[in-house]
Amino acid sequence: MTDNRFDPSQADGRWQRAWEESGAFTADSDSEKPKSFILEMFPYPSGRIHMGHVRNYTMGDVLARYKKMRGFEVLHPMGWDAFGMPAENAAMEKKVHPGEWTHANIEGMKKQLKGIGFALDWTREFATCDPEYYGHEQALFLDMFEAGLVYRRSSEVNWDPVDMTVLANEQVIDGKGWRSGAEVEKRKLDQWFLKITDFAEDLLEGLDELKDWPEKVRLMQENWIGKSSGLEFSFDLSNGEKLPVYTTRPDTIFGASFCAIAADHPIAQGLGDDPAVAAFIEECKKGGTTAAELETAEKLGFDTGITAQHPFTGEAMPVFIANFVLMDYGTGAVMGVPGHDQRDFEFATKYKLPITRVVAKDASETDAPMGDEAEAGDGVIVNSDFLDGKSVDEAKAEVIARAENGGWGEGKTVWRLRDWGISRQRYWGTPIPIIHSPDHGPVPVPRDQLPVKLPEDIDFDEPGNPLERHPTWKHTTCPISGKPALRETDTLDTFANSSWYFLRFASQPDNAPFDPEEVAKWLPVQHYIGGIEHAILHLLYARFWTRALASIGKIDVKEPFAALFTQGMVTHETYALGDGSWLSPDEVRKDGAGWVTIADGAPVTAGRVVKMSKSKKNVVDPDAIIADYGADAVRWFMLSDSPPERDLPWSQDGIEGCGRFVQRLWRLFQQFDPAASGEDQPLARKAHQAIVAVAEDIEALSFNKAVARIYELTGATEKAEASESRNFAIRTLMHLASPMMPHLAEEAWACAGNDGLIADAPWPEHDPAMLVEDEVTIAIQHKGKLRDTLTAPKGASKEDLEALALASEKVQRSLDGAEIRKVIVVPDRLVNIVT
């Protein structure tokens, strides 16, 4: 027995090399074992691994290692979501090629990930910016193009006139470009779209099958897809035109008192010659789109002077241009029913339009006055001719039926989901494999010319898309006529890259994006782990892309991720000086109850615990922590205390505690004593129970509970005398801890004289007979309050337990001679005496 310390600085690297050399985590798709695909959302190679990554990948790693121990052939790959804006920004700021910057980052981050000891199959690593990868992506794009799932149309975009580029909505801040600060313009550009709306119904219904997804994410996707059903019909207008409107409340049609159209509605645009109309349309465009602005925005309207004829009453209703009507939902026009829609109510109040009740609590309340807001709830239809007395649902069906019979409208389902605009006027992305032919329009690049590679010799000295102004790249010939033609210079949205990468992880043939048979072996992903921020876009696009490929016969799986887990953020206290400037954790120290700067002792305010971010300076660098405490301590911290779906507050005290526990386990592991003999039943029992409990906790992803179990068994084992049972407990702890602290476990395993890697060893067997206690603690209650506890043999009869309870001195004192009315006995648990 030696009392040396575990030295991660030399042990970690040694075991990481041992895993790599033995190929311990290389997935064999020809294996006979059941398969398990464990995947964490692959990182963007921004430069450094941060604590959020460490937490995400540690969780996946524990699962992957555990599944391997349980006899699964595990696929646990890693790659790089390598296209995107930051690389281009770096190119502009640092005069470095985006590819060079990206690859340097990948090298650095890969080294960091290896230093944490993740059980990854690095043989399947790829970056989405590899021409092989994006070439296959281009092939998939062409598959979808040929299947009619891709189309081109003119669409409005945010245009930065200084950077000469399109901005995503989140890159527009207060109406200005986030980089240039220039006033952003709306511009119409021809853009490529993927027909995700073809799959709206399917994507919505598929959510029901995703039992192992968080309810929250399913609801967010459901709302995003936004199915609604109602009636689309046309009003006859006084100018002879027709005005199609969409409503989900056809039952309230007798309450309509006006029509409203969007500012960019064709009828409004047609009136644009009138300066007053033009001014109003301009006014509508100004309004901000932030939540707060919309909340307070006043309903504004402009009476066009045109009237619409009510389909049932024949009444003439005014048609307004209104700022609250959206052109891209429904038909861009609505019928206004002020009594039963809050927006219409506000509008009608402002412009003194009639507000009629057409839904009441019951049929007798026909004339009940309207309050100061619209009544959107259920009820009975009143003041509505043939609809009177019907329920809301009956009236909806009746009006839709009459409209359809009369040929002036039809029941319709409308979706909030829009088609996916995938064109980006950027260099660092997958070139869209299309050639614009003067004679044949947009033509697919012939398959034998894929990949369409990005040119290397580009510069970012001028604003705009480097592909567009490259001297030769876009010039090519039409594949049909052979005449000169131009390449598409837009690249694909980066979300396209992450929409099928899991298929490429499952199989990597040279001549195809994937092999359907290999995909069938691994998919769906058994556990997909990542941040909640991808609840909608990435996860919806990946579901769509998988379904689209299934619909054209490329694969058999429709849902890529069987189970989804969204982990919480890593947070940290913030520190600020009096002037509000932020300080990093290593610039401050505790001073009594408060905090001061290390530099000059100036008082520091410790603020809220929030997500680690550069702007708040509350980041902690994983490398520095690993250097101080080793990889296992950091991994252990990531799994301890907080449930994985909640935020994890980082603390210096916490990581020190984890570092201490690594050493404590190491000391215990060294006490494995081959010469020891004898049984220790209670300890053996605890070890067997821990084998079962830790397994259950890991499978439920309750890592914090698994950690607590390991602490408990550790404590019990430390206290026990040497025995064969104690040796068993020590070996058990090595196995139970090995998915979480793999370096320590390997070192201890080897020191105890075992051959091979503990990573390759199976999960320990438990003896079911040892799970059952032979003695139990019984709680004795009087009137529901605890009075005493006693130990009884497991399975003691109710009569015996009752007798034991009544024999207790404490119980008798509490009873104080009162008459016993009833005694409740729960075997092996408690006795409750009621007086």
Added chain:
RNA sequence: GCGGGUGUGGCGGAAUGGUAGACGCCGGGGACUUAAAAUCCCCUGAGCUUUGCUCGUGCGGGUUCGAGUCCCGCCACCCGCACCA
């Protein structure tokens, strides 16, 4: 506004309707040491008239022999979406 979540010691958090606070962190006391670090042991929800008693899981009710857990009504905070007709 709509949808969802959370609320338990100083802190992170445990708890199939059955002994609330497992486990960890912080804190206090002690042992070892010339001393420190490391390590080990004990205490650590609040209060009280302290062999013990009372109170205690955001608040107010209810069901039950028994409620952190189930039901009804509130409050606070967090997240997502949002003029979607």
